[in-house]
Amino acid sequence: MVAPRRAAMRGASPSLATGVRTALTVISVALAGVLSALAVASVHMARRVVTPAVRRPDTRILSLDTAAQTITLSRTPDTQLPGRYGLFTDGTTEYIKLGSVLSEDDSSVKRKLLTHITADARLSPDAAFSGWYYDRADELQLPFTPELIGSGVGPCPAWLFPAGDGDVWAVQVHGRGTTRAECLRAVPVFHSLGITSLVVSYRNDGEAPRSRTGTYTLGATEWRDVDAAVGFARRRGAKRIILMGWSMGGAIALQVSLNSAHRAAIAGLILESPVIDWRLVLAYQARVMRVPGAVSGLAIGALQSEWATPVTRAGGAIPFDRLDVVSRAAELRHPILILHSDDDGFVPSDASHDLFAARPDLVELKVFEVARHTKLWNYDQERWSESIRSWIRARGLNPVSAGEGS
Known part of the structure; x- marks a missing residue:
């Protein structure tokens, strides 16, 4: 006795059978692609977990007022925090101590500088906010x-x-x-x-x-x-x-x-x-x-x-x-x-x-x-x-x- 599914396929037109096989092939390839993408993404995440992290910029220096000794940073959940912090920078100064928030809006935060910055200082806009405060x-x-x-x-x-x-x-x-x-x-x-x-x-x-x-x-x-x-x-x-x-x-x-x-x-x-x-x-x-x-x-x-x-x-x-x-x-x-x-x-x-x-x-x-x-x-x-x-x-x-x- 022929199984009903196989019998139906035998009775189907050649074009329908071909279409079904093609659809199954496409689905199989797509599924393999999804599984492959998941595998690649999971390997990438696993490697990130165990690989020692490199410090990356997480904010930007928008302006620096050396006369008033203030600095304006792009607003993030960290840069808007009350208290004393630090800032890793590139340029003439590598690390800056930051004091209290002086003013803020939707996109920026102005803070008091606790490290004296001279008028001739040159700093990269990219910076990393830090809780260290002391770095030596x-x-x-x-x-x-x-x-x-x-x-x-x-x-x-x-x-x-x-x-x-x-x-x-x-x-x-x-x-x-x-x-x-x-x-x-x-x-x-x-x-x-x-x-x-x-x-x-x-x-x-x-x-x-x-x-x-x-x-x-x-x-x-x-x-x-x-x-x-x-x-x-x-x-x-x-x-x-x-x-x-x-x-x-x-x-x-x-x-x-x-x-x-x-x-x-x-x-x-x-x-x-x-x-x-x-x-x-x-x-x-x-x-x-x-x-x-x-x-x-x-x-x-x-x-x-x-x-x-x-x-x-x-x-x-x-x-x-x-x-x-x-x-x-x-x-x-x-x-x-x-x-x-x-x-x-x-x-x-x-x-x-x-x-x-x-x-x-x-x-x-x-x-x-x-x-x-x-x-x-x-x-x-x-x-x-x-x-x-x-x-x-x-x-x-x-x-x-x-x-x-x-």
Whole structure:
């Protein structure tokens, strides 16, 4: 007996059968094209995730008034923020400190210059807005020494700011696509409490040595370089260590907390705008960039698969399950202070809220608003600094008495 579909085809005219076959061929080719485009897009996204970022312009200098010492920038969600910030530029000056907003309209923002710019200065219109504020260790006007910390990839540069009796150290870890200068904002707070600061670098950040592939593993291997810094601190006399991580540095600090052989010496963690669950962050960024969910899903799938590493150029499969600290909350042993803005704009605060809900016995969450990613100090320095001081004092981690810290 001939199946009804095949019988119908046999009874159809030759032209109809040919048309159906042609249509099926076209559909198959189109589907293959769509799948190919999705694959290409997902590989591109996967590579972007693990490739160290290069600083790119995100605003433009519209005018510079050297007589009034003001600068007008194109308006963005960052350039309109209240507070003190920095600006990376090209020309006679590489970095400029910015003060308060003086005026604004729909397309521009005028700010006070806190770095003196001379009348003969020449600056490129393209610039990058920054939350660093300080870009050199000597700007803090505190004693410091440059150090080299031996790690599995070689010597990693660090800055050491001694304070107090040397018993308590804060090891600071910068985020993705930045360098250790990002962490300088917190050094004065620790110094005022008698806490030594060790501001570190790690593989592939542009200062520390390059790994074999030269790509990030989102904390899965970088934590070993920071763990080496913890060992360095202990050899120099540190008895209790606070880990402070900014953005991806938060993911790295959490991995040190979970995996380090020095866990007993870790007294707590301070996390600023931290990555706690990478899958949540990548999905959020994909939505912001209007990348289809299918593409971001394929990219994450490729990054966590060993077979795809030659295509993604990652050094190995990214262990997203291991990096998801919300799902591993029961394993945490150290007190944690999280500083995160619900208006972050880059790393959503959802996982910070989730971690607090999962471990309220260990986690203290200070929620900010308006402030953008890793710019909480810039937006509200007083509240940010006092949150850290109060948390440290409540745990008896400050060698300097509460009345002495500023």
